Amino acid sequence: MSLSSKSAQEISELLDEYGIKHGPVVDSTRSLYEKKLKEAMAKEKRAKPSPDKTYYREEEQVTYVYKTPVRSDSSGDSGAYMRARPEWAEREYEHETSNSRYSRSRPEYKGRDFVDEPYMYDSPDTYKHSYLKSAAPMKSSESAPKAAKSSPLIPLWVQFVFFLAMAVFLYLVFTNMETNESLKGIE
Amino acid sequence: MSSTSQKHKDFVAEPMGEKTVMALAGIGEVLGKRLEEKGFDKAYVVLGQFLVLKKDEELFRDWLKDTCGANVKQQGDCYGCLKEWCDAFL
Numbered sequence: 530m531s532l533s534s535k536s537a538q539e540i541s542e543l544l545d546e547y548g549i550k551h552g553p554v555v556d557s558t559r560s561l562y563e564k565k566l567k568e569a570m571a572k573e574k575r576a577k578p579s580p581d582k583t584y585y586r587e588e589e590q591v592t593y594v595y596k597t598p599v600r601s602d603s604s605g606d607s608g609a610y611m612r613a614r615p616e617w618a619e620r621e622y623e624h625e626t627s628n629s630r631y632s633r634s635r636p637e638y639k640g641r642d643f644v645d646e647p648y649m650y651d652s653p654d655t656y657k658h659s660y661l662k663s664a665a666p667m668k669s670s671e672s673a674p675k676a677a678k679s680s681p682l683i684p685l686w687v688q689f690v691f692f693l694a695m696a697v698f699l700y701l702v703f704t705n706m707e708t709n710e711s712l713k714g715i716e
Numbered sequence: 717m718s719s720t721s722q723k724h725k726d727f728v729a730e731p732m733g734e735k736t737v738m739a740l741a742g743i744g745e746v747l748g749k750r751l752e753e754k755g756f757d758k759a760y761v762v763l764g765q766f767l768v769l770k771k772d773e774e775l776f777r778d779w780l781k782d783t784c785g786a787n788v789k790q791q792g793d794c795y796g797c798l799k800e801w802c803d804a805f806l
Contacts, residue, residue: 550774552769552770557768558779561775564782
């Protein structure tokens with residue numbers, strides 16, 4: 530299949546088939562479009578015999594966690610990307626084991642909330658401070674054992690946990706700000 | 717607001733007329749020579765190519781890379797320059 534022997538109309542139709550956005554096929558644009566078609570055809574040929582294993586990873590976590598480290602070593606740039614994937618698969622596996630730990634820490638969290646309530650109305654600042662104090666060791670203790678297990682790169686789920694904690698904190702701060710008017714101990 | 721070079725500002729400020737291809741942002745002596753060899757000896761010819769490629773960024777960048785070997789920054793500068801000129805005058 531030689532692209533250069535095809536008519537401009539045929540080139541245009543082929544570009545549409547591959548979903549390549551294009552303008553008119555004229556002398557000055559022809560070589561560019563031929564090159565794009567060649568790349569698209571080569572990509573299709575490569576894609577067919579070896580399907581991307583990353584799509585299957587979610588289904589078969591256990592088996593591919595062991596295979597991918599071998600695979601990522603061979604490739605260059607994509608290795609960094611693929612290295613992040615087994616971590617992701619690993620954390621799904623780990624998440625189930627760490628879930629019990631997580632749920633256990635939650636009641637502690639709630640307990641402290643109730644304890645701090647009487648202090649809440651004195652001033653928002655002290656509450657924030659006590660909240661921070663309770664939150665900080667919580668976060669560090671939570672992240673420490675989890676970080677020890679994970680690789681040097683911070684896994685995505687730790688970031689999500691942190692983000693959620695920040696969101697909860699901000700929400701509580703915001704709701705407390707509404708009760709400002711009822712506070713008497715500002716002076 | 718992205719930072720644009722003086723060359724860009726000068727080009728975009730007025731109709732291009734008979735300006736040489738080296739007046740385009742991102743196109744210097746070397747790239748300009750290569751474009752001229754391929755027949756793109758005036759800025760408006762490159763404009764013509766830009767328009768034939770439907771002002772599409774990716775297509776224009778690829779074309780520029782293939783034609784004169786422009787790097788990513790040069791491609792971006794030239795594209796931005798022509799795009800802004802078209803927005804103002806076309």
